[in-house]
Amino acid sequence: MNSFRNRRLRDFSVPMSTNWLLNDLAEAKGKQELYTRQSPQVLKTLREMALVQSVESSNRIEGVTVAADRLRPLVLGKARPKDRSESEIAGYRSALNLIHTKAEHLPITPDLMRRLHKLCQEGSGDAGQFKKVDNEVIELRPGAAPIIRFKCVTAKATPAAVDELCLVYRHALIRTTSRCSSPSARSFSISCASIRSATAMGACPAS
Secondary structure, three states: OHHHOOOOHHHOOOOHHHHHHHHHHHHHHOOHHHHHHHOHHHHHHHHHHHHHHHHHHHHHHOOOOOOHHHHHHHHHOOOOOOOHHHHHHHHHHHHHHHHHHHHHHOOOOHHHHHHHHHHHOOOOOOOOOOOOOOOEEEEOOOOOOOEEEEEEOOOOOHHHHHHHHHHHHHHHHHHHOOOOOOHHHHHHHHHHHHHHHHHOOOOOEOO
């Protein structure tokens, strides 16, 4: 959370390689309708691939993994989860589906954060709630003592911090609407901000 305060991001330098990728995205944006008409099956395959990879990578960060032959049916099919890890994969898929289909009608608010967290963590005791206990993110290093990787916002301060984060994001979105107004771009923005914040609701990294 503190990374968004004191205008620290304003002075952040975007790597040139990232700028090149952003330019490529801008060029492809104008061709989207053409691809939709000429190669719908290719786009469908790419969309499914991106969805599967997104679910897998984002959950792996949280230490959640499933067998390779179960991942695709859970994300794209109607396979029933068999255990806790598969339930989290299915929940993350549900949250992404909400974002990708309702992006234009999902204002970034604490209520949305809790809603997405409830989808991602459905079945757990803290689903849809802010953390109630202070915590730290510890990095474990082979042959070395553990270190504090992130100093987290306290449980008491978390609701106000999330409210501040959402407010700052909405203000930034208003300033950039003219440059990022397509549904796909909006979906990407909401995915990055909301899903990460929602799945981190219990940890809330702060520094």
